[in-house]
Amino acid sequence: MQLVSLWVHPSFRRAGVAHRLVAELLTWAHSEGATTVRLDVVKDNTLARRLYERLGFHVTGTEHVRARDRVTETEMEHL
Numbered sequence: 001m002q003l004v005s006l007w008v009h010p011s012f013r014r015a016g017v018a019h020r021l022v023a024e025l026l027t028w029a030h031s032e033g034a035t036t037v038r039l040d041v042v043k044d045n046t047l048a049r050r051l052y053e054r055l056g057f058h059v060t061g062t063e064h065v066r067a068r069d070r071v072t073e074t075e076m077e078h079l
Contacts, residue, residue, distance in 0.1 A: 001029045001036070001037045001038070002037070002038050003025060003037060003038070003039040006018060006039075008021075019051060019054070022052070022055050025037070026078060035079065036077055036078065036079055037057075037077065037078045038060075038075060039075070039076055039077075040064070041076055042071055042072070043063065043071075043072040043074045044072075056078050056079075057077060057078045059076055060075045
C-alpha cells in the first residue's frame with residue numbers, strides 16, 4: 001500500500017494531527033491485509049522523516065528525483 005500525500009494546515013501543525021492521521025492509516029491498512037506501507041518523503045524534510053520514523057517507518061535506500069521540480073525524495077516503508 002502507498003501513502004501518496006499528507007498535508008496538515010499550518011494552524012494544526014505540531015499538535016499531533018499528522019501522527020494521528022498516519023497511525024489511523026496504518027491501522028486501517030493492516031486491517032485490510034496490507035503487509036507493507038510505503039511513502040516518499042522529501043529528502044531534506046527532517047520533521048516529516050522524524051514523524052514517520054516515530055511511527056515505525058524506515059528508509060529503504062531508494063531515492064528518486066521528481067520530474068516536476070527536481071526535488072529528491074526518499075522512500076520509506078512500514079512493515
